[in-house]
Amino acid sequence: MDETHSAYLQACHVRIPCSRRVLVMGILNVTPDSFSDGGRFLDPHRALAHVERMVSEGADLVDVGAESTRPGSQTIDEREEIRRLKPVLEVIGKRATIPLSVDTRKAGVAERAIGWGAVLINDISALEHDPRMGHVIARTKAGLVLMHMRGTPQTMQEYCQYDNVVEEVRDYLGNRMRHAEELGIAREHMLIDPGIGFAKNAQQNLSLLKGLGSFRELGRPVLIGVSNKSFIGTITGQPVDQRIMGTAAAVAAAVLGGAGMVRVHDVRSIREVVRMSEAIAQA
Secondary structure: OOHHHHOEEEEOOEEEEOOOOOEEEEEEEOOOOOOOOOOOOOOHHHHHHHHHHHHHOOOOEEEEEOOOOOOOOOOOOHHHHHHHHHHHHHHHHHHOOOOEEEEOOOHHHHHHHHHOOOOEEEEOOOOOOOOOHHHHHHHHOOEEEEEOOOOOOOOHHHOOOOOOHHHHHHHHHHHHHHHHHHOOOOHHHEEEEOOOOOOOOHHHHHHHHHOHHHHHHHOOOEEEEOOOOHHHHHHHOOOHHHOHHHHHHHHHHHHHHOOOEEEEOOHHHHHHHHHHHHHHHHO
16 A cells, blocks of 8 residues: 555545545434435434444544435435435534535535535545536535446446446546546545445446455545445345445455445444454454
């Protein structure tokens, strides 16, 4: 790993070490329709209790999302996304003891979220959805996740044609990093995410996990989100609420392949998988 570029993530005033160990990002969805936990944490106090639980279980960051981006999901407008986020972030932004990320493609939502305490913006469109997003990140000096996706969540599974999925996704992310730099975002503020499940079929997701080492050539920590996703169900035959073992196997592969951060629903169980996989990788 290139220690100069990958040793830490700068996110607003927070410097997050990224080279000592793999980080665990817990997921908090404040949506009625997310595929794994939709509707469970719309109440701010229930959301706070869940964040506190994830912290106690060893989460290094929490990623809050107010718009479902599962395959086939419908886009909501900025006003509705802010309406869902505001009461939750106003509570947990003051109480959280770990860095908060917000999963959004909209610059207006990102700006408000940073004002409520978020330090990292997880943009599944890699700055393509909203032309203002890059300027918001540059001005606030927030951290930024650049993720690969084709189309939109509603249409993305129509765009799964690749000659070499690993090379094409890696090259895309390299280009988006250069674009972000042109907007004034320093590399130390960036994470990259190959977008498991976003415009990829099951076999392509497996290829990305197997070829993860090539993404380290880009010089930034790699975030991987596999938790409970449909490709795990395709392979194991399990419904979404019974994919913990398949998720654990995919996370172990990601850690052994060089991931710097994993995004998961079940922090307690997956943190153990991460620590064990790290021990094997470092033996």
